[in-house]
Amino acid sequence: MAVIRSVIRGVGAHLPKRIMTNDDLAKLVDTTDDWITERTGIKSRHIAADGELTSDLGIAAARQALVRAGIDPVEIDLVICATATPDRTFPATAVKIQAALGVTKGAAFDVQAVCSGFIYALTTAEALLRTGQFHRALVIGAETFSRILDWTDRGTCVLFGDGAGAVVLEAQPQTGGREDRGILATRIRSDGRYEDLLYVDGGPGSTKTVGHLRMNGREVFRHAVQKISGVIEETLVLSGYAASEIDLFVPHQANARILEGIARKLGVDRDKIMMTLKRHGNTSAASIPLALNQAFEEHRVKEGNLVLMEAMGGGFTWGAVLARW
Ligand code: ACO
Numbered sequence: 001m002a003v004i005r006s007v008i009r010g011v012g013a014h015l016p017k018r019i020m021t022n023d024d025l026a027k028l029v030d031t032t033d034d035w036i037t038e039r040t041g042i043k044s045r046h047i048a049a050d051g052e053l054t055s056d057l058g059i060a061a062a063r064q065a066l067v068r069a070g071i072d073p074v075e076i077d078l079v080i081c082a083t084a085t086p087d088r089t090f091p092a093t094a095v096k097i098q099a100a101l102g103v104t105k106g107a108a109f110d111v112q113a114v115c116s117g118f119i120y121a122l123t124t125a126e127a128l129l130r131t132g133q134f135h136r137a138l139v140i141g142a143e144t145f146s147r148i149l150d151w152t153d154r155g156t157c158v159l160f161g162d163g164a165g166a167v168v169l170e171a172q173p174q175t176g177g178r179e180d181r182g183i184l185a186t187r188i189r190s191d192g193r194y195e196d197l198l199y200v201d202g203g204p205g206s207t208k209t210v211g212h213l214r215m216n217g218r219e220v221f222r223h224a225v226q227k228i229s230g231v232i233e234e235t236l237v238l239s240g241y242a243a244s245e246i247d248l249f250v251p252h253q254a255n256a257r258i259l260e261g262i263a264r265k266l267g268v269d270r271d272k273i274m275m276t277l278k279r280h281g282n283t284s285a286a287s288i289p290l291a292l293n294q295a296f297e298e299h300r301v302k303e304g305n306l307v308l309m310e311a312m313g314g315g316f317t318w319g320a321v322l323a324r325w
Helices: 022-026 033-040 054-069 093-101 114-131 192-197 217-239 256-266 284-297
Strands: 003-014 018-021 044-047 078-082 107-111 136-144 162-174 182-190 198-200 213-215 248-251 306-313 317-324
Touching (some): 003 114, 033 256, 044 162, 054 136, 054 162, 054 284, 078 093, 093 107, 093 136, 114 162, 114 284, 136 284, 162 182, 162 284, 217 306, 217 317, 248 256, 248 284
Parallel strands (some): 078 107, 078 136
Antiparallel strands (some): 003 162, 136 162, 182 317, 306 317
């Protein structure tokens, strides 16, 4: 049966120039390179310069994805930006990116699902492309988490970094068979009962301030492996593929121990995991497209490969996407 699939035509990324190492952090808070490396796998992260905004990172990532896709911005009719650190409370950062790129048709909006934002944005874009209302989408994950960190809290400030990644999706008719390219299955979930385990203690409607990230790391960790493994299994069942058929596992880059725990539970080989958090830290919604970009640049993903993406974040939100490159 003929179906419309969202095929990934191009990928791009952008990181701020400034690099902050674990040793740099040890000068700010009571921590060590050994502690951070052993507990998280992170060695350094990028930090946006003063005046360098989430949209600036997103625009640069989107431009690279468009060039690689060979698609002119005027052909784009949907721009979705996943971010929890927008330039302004409104308008959406996606609208700013849309204007900067010269995209004048269709729609642009932000998706807010914190670290799961890119999975939510891909799921939203795929569903909208399938309706036929839009044909080519830019899906961006862009964050400047350095602006919402409490730089005196060693339990959180060591984990996060800034960056952006983007993909260009194109609606293409496919056969509906096993050789189809594009997004094959998605599953998103949330459960607001866990809000207090990971949140920002400010906002325009409550404190009228931006606020700082607060987290109960141990509890988040406890939920992560179980919830992510569950949603991956649902996604695989939906698609009819087995975990052993996955060519590349591109997880949200939160913590090396979480990623290895999930891969072990699923039975995915270690050499199939894209692990980029060593140099980026946790970049929230940007982490999956940043890792996809690295996979592309290192020739670790090629046409026909089955790629599994997953994430979990504040809310809790979580989800998975299975796509054939
Ligand atoms: N340096 C040195 N010591 C530290 C640091 C630090 N940066 N941070 C905390 N500690 C101390 C604590 O104060 C505590 O000391 P105490 O025993 O004297 O009280 C000790 O280390 C243990 O603290 P825990 O928080 O229990 O440490 P844990 O082993 O759980 O590791 C971590 C903390 C790395 C945050 C871990 O819980 C984790 O990775 N959780 C997942 C969080 C996450 O990934 N969040 C991202 C968003 S959600 C997502 O993307 C999945």
